[in-house]
Amino acid sequence: MEEKLGIAGSGAIATGLAACATRTSGHLLWARSDASAARATKAIAKACERLGEEFDTANVTVTTDVEQLRGATFLVEAISEDAALKRELLARLGALADPSAVLSTTTSSLSISDLAAASGVPDRFVGLHVFNPVPRMKLVELAYPAEATAASRERAAALCSALDKEAVEVPDLAGFVVNRLLFPYLFSAVDFMHETGLPPASIDTCMQLGAAHPMGPIALLDYIGLDVSVAIGDAIGAGVPQSLRDLCAAGALGRKAGRGLYPPEFYAR
Numbered sequence: 001m002e003e004k005l006g007i008a009g010s011g012a013i014a015t016g017l018a019a020c021a022t023r024t025s026g027h028l029l030w031a032r033s034d035a036s037a038a039r040a041t042k043a044i045a046k047a048c049e050r051l052g053e054e055f056d057t058a059n060v061t062v063t064t065d066v067e068q069l070r071g072a073t074f075l076v077e078a079i080s081e082d083a084a085l086k087r088e089l090l091a092r093l094g095a096l097a098d099p100s101a102v103l104s105t106t107t108s109s110l111s112i113s114d115l116a117a118a119s120g121v122p123d124r125f126v127g128l129h130v131f132n133p134v135p136r137m138k139l140v141e142l143a144y145p146a147e148a149t150a151a152s153r154e155r156a157a158a159l160c161s162a163l164d165k166e167a168v169e170v171p172d173l174a175g176f177v178v179n180r181l182l183f184p185y186l187f188s189a190v191d192f193m194h195e196t197g198l199p200p201a202s203i204d205t206c207m208q209l210g211a212a213h214p215m216g217p218i219a220l221l222d223y224i225g226l227d228v229s230v231a232i233g234d235a236i237g238a239g240v241p242q243s244l245r246d247l248c249a250a251g252a253l254g255r256k257a258g259r260g261l262y263p264p265e266f267y268a269r
Contacts, residue, residue, distance in 0.1 A: 001162035003155070006030070006072025006101075008089060010040040010062075013106050014078035016134025019047035020163045022059040029062045030069055037062045047135050070096050074159060076128060077115075078106040081231045086110065087118035094119035102152050104128040108179055108228075109235035112172045116145035123147045126156040129176055130165070132224070140165045141176045175236035183229065183238050189217035190241045190261065200262050218261045222254035226261070 001024040007014050010031035018029045022044070029044070031037040041062045048055040061068070069075060075093050079085060086105060093103055104126045105115050116125035127143035140160045144153055160167035170176045175183065193203055204216020221229050227248050233240035247253070247260060254260030258267045 001159070003074040003102075003159050003162070004028075004072050005060075006069035006075045007078055008066070008069065008076065008093060009078030009106075010036040011078065011080070012043070012132050013130060013134060014076075015040050015043035016047060016132065017076060017078065017106075017130060017163075018060045019044050019051060019055060019057075020135055020165075022048055022051075022055045022057060024162075025056075025059040027060040028068055028072055029060055030066050031062060031064055034064060037064050051135055066092070067096065069093065070098060073098070073101050074155065075101055075103045076106060077104065081108060081110070081228055081235075083110050083114070086115055090115055090119040094121045097121070102126060102155050104156065106130055109175045109232040111174065112143045113145045116147065123149050124152050126152055127172065127176075128156060128159075129170075129178075131178070138164075138166045139178070140167045141170045141178065142167050143170050143172045143176060145172065175232060179232050180236050183233050183236060186217045186221050186229065187233060187238055187241055187244075190221070190243060193218065193261075194241070194243065222260040222262055224254070225256055226252070226254045 001021065004026040005021050007018055007029045014029060018027060021027045029040055031040050044060060045057045048057045075097055077086060077090050077093060079089060097103060102124050103119050103121055106128055107115065108129055112127035116122035119125050122145045125145055125148060129141040131137035131139055142156055157167050173180065189203055193200060200218035204219050207213045207216045226244050230240050230244055230248055251257060252259045258264055
């Protein structure tokens with residue numbers, strides 16, 4: 001890989017990307033706190049172990065000093081799906097980045113043009129929508145602002161190839177392709193569950209065995225995170241079931257919280 005990644009974020013997407021890059025050296029991951037940095041270091045090491053011997057966790061440096069990202073050739077914003085927070089961080093990254101560096105966002109639903117404008121360098125900006133878990137999921141949806149240069153687009157596509165991903169260029173529409181089509185289906189499964197009284201496992205089993213889906217819709221919502229799912233639903237204008245908002249308000253965010261559409265005992269097993 002020719003690029004030196006500078007990843008801003010410490011969650012699953014950020015650490016998954018970092019792990020995928022560790023076949024080559026010189027990459028950086030910035031975390032906001034020492035605790036986040038420690039968690040990110042463990043997550044990267046675990047992912048590298050699963051990926052195989054050619055992926056070396058020593059090839060990525062985890063730091064809490066955002067200034068170290070100045071040395072990256074390709075910067076990736078990978079924080080939570082909050083438009084205001086992303087704009088603020090991208091403006092900061094745009095100001096510190098090398099003039100030749102490409103900036104990107106891993107947003108799953110927000111406007112690429114809007115985030116590109118916030119970065120201050122829309123000509124060197126791309127949308128890099130990767131999917132969780134990053135080491136296993138092959139697709140990357142690439143979306144560009146109108147100002148993005150041909151060189152920026154080529155470098156983004158080359159990066160995807162170097163990460164062993166399949167890039168598909170998609171329009172800059174809320175939710176792009178996958179989420180725009182997927183979430184109305186997921187939300188309809190929640191509505192159906194309430195209408196029929198069927199337990200989550202029954203619906204998921206039907207869709208896994210009857211439609212060959214690797215994961216049922218209820219389990220998938222819990223895996224994604226109900227807070228993230230609500231944010232995506234609102235961004236694409238899909239009808240978010242009130243029950244999901246109620247669960248979020250109660251802190252039942254899905255798998256990461258140990259309770260969600262599936263009850264706590266399901267995650268305690």
